[in-house]
Amino acid sequence: MAVQTQCNSSSGSDPICYEEGSGPLAVIIIPSLLALSTLIVVSQIIWSFITKRSSAQIITGSSSNVNEGDPVPLDTGFGNMRPAQDALDPWEIPAWCTLEGVELLQMGRYGPICMGQLKQDSTSTAVVIKTLKDGSNQPEASEFVDFVLFHITVSKHENIVKMLYCQTRRMPMYLVLEASVPGNLLHFLWSLREDRCGASDNFQMFSERSVYLVAKQVAAGLDYLHSYHRIIHGDVAARNMLIGSGLSVKVSGLDLAFKSRQSRTVDKEQEANVPVKWKAPERMMRRPLTVRSDVWSFGILLYEMITLGSPPYPDLDPSEVLPNTLTHYRMKRPENCGAPLYDLIKYCCMWNFKDRPVYSAIIRLLDSYKYFGDTKPLCAGQQMDFCEYRRKAGLPQ
Known part of the structure; x- marks a missing residue:
């Protein structure tokens, strides 16, 4: 069916045409909506600028x-x-x-x-x-x-x-x-996806052997916290590690460790902030948190590094992790992951927490296995979609 139009013409001006059924009201509404949307965007930009500036002024005055x-x-x-x-x-x-x-x-x-x-x-x-x-x-x-x-x-x-x-x-x-430069380990892993395989313009190559070197430092930091201070980190993940020059690494994100040390327990609010895909089974079932619970999370961290920051359990939604873990489900061996590293991931993620290694044993294994690690730069098939990552990882949107 042909669309009929009506045209109004005033002297000395071009005719204004609109489809029948829409009337001149559309001529008024559409520009108004465009103006309103522009105003909203500008307001958000101004608000973001004010928030950042006021936060800085809180410190610098x-x-x-x-x-x-x-x-x-x-x-x-x-x-x-x-x-x-x-x-x-x-x-x-x-x-x-x-x-x-x-x-x-x-x-x-x-x-x-x-x-x-x-x-x-x-x-x-x-x-x-x-x-x-x-x-x-x-x-x-x-x-x-x-x-x-x-x-x-x-x-x-x-x-x-x-x-x-x-x-x-x-x-x-x-x-x-x-601070460390480049900084957050998870963001660093993602940046390697954007550059050529496993390399950044201003940073050295990152290979499977690099995973061993980084992991040993993380294990040493966590071992120090527990051996000298009886502290359980409680949120071991790439997002809570800092990486610097020469692949030097520091354990960060100690807020939960501080609170659990104060009260000897982890409250519900703190526990809810730790994504389920990094939690040991006993923790998902609300049993007491132990240092071996951190060892499970350390195994997940190894998976994060060898996959350049992929979310763990990529085939499962967060709600499916516990039911599958109860049936002794294991993540598939990632591409570029050698057998020794995959064995260590499985060892850290043993169902019974008593069967998991202590940090001193992990450090010895990492020292032994690093010579089996491939020195070829790690590659990932695609850049990270941040929204998709948050959904798969079970992080707040």
């Missing part, structure tokens, strides 16, 4: 001197923190240090987590700044101070993220941690 904030009022409930603050005195950031180029990364448990540069004399160091949010009450501030003390205690190992400074005697309170 109006001055480049990090020590020009308001003193913590010791004549209120905050005075209960005095003994802890005295212990932190050697770690308080000096007046001659400045934090520059501060940018918001994400919101953390206590407040904004930012990247920046720590300027000391003529040197500049990339840092991560964990901040206590504005308006926090006394219990929250006390917990944050304890969190800082926790980092001082555990950051005395080359494979644990290093604490540099803190600020607890003035507001805002924050913790300064040394």
Whole structure:
């Protein structure tokens, strides 16, 4: 059927035509909708800019001197923190240090987590700044101070993220941690998919043998946490590891370890933040968390590395993991994964936690197996679709 049109013409102008049934109303509505959508997009951009800027100002304030904030009022409930603050005195950031180029990364448990540069004399160091949010009450501030003390205690190992400074005697309170470049291990693995096989323009080749080298450092850091401090990490995954030059690695993401050490338990909110695909069976069934539960997650980390950041259990939805694990389901051997590495993954992911190796045994196996590791750069078939990854991994959308 032919479409009929009507045209209105006014003197000295071109005729305006529209389909019959739509009328002149469409001429008004469509431009209005376009204008509204443009306004929404512009508003979102402005809001994002304001949020990032305000988060940076929480730390830097109006001055480049990090020590020009308001003193913590010791004549209120905050005075209960005095003994802890005295212990932190050697770690308080000096007046001659400045934090520059501060940018918001994400919101953390206590407040904004930012990247920046720590300027000391003529040197500049990339840092991560964990901040206590504005308006926090006394219990929250006390917990944050304890969190800082926790980092001082555990950051005395080359494979644990290093604490540099803190600020607890003035507001805002924050913790300064040394950053690594390129940084997040999971993002680094994804970047290798975008470059040529297993190589980055500014980084060395990443092969199966590299997996052994990285894994040994992670195991050493986790072994230190448990052997010296009786600490269970609780969230062992590529997203919580930092990689630097020469494939140097540091264990990060210690928030859950801190909370579980404080209370000796993991509350429901914290447990919900750990994706099920990284959890050991006993943990999925809400049994007590043990260091061997971390060993299971370490096996999943090995899978992440050899697949350049693929989500584990790629053939299963998160809700299907526990039922299949109950029937002793195992992930297929990934492409480019040699038999020794696959055997170690299976060993770490034994059903009975008592059958899993301790970290000292894992380190010995990694040392022995690395000579069997292929030195050919790892390849992945395609770039990572982040939305699809979050869905398959069971992460919040």
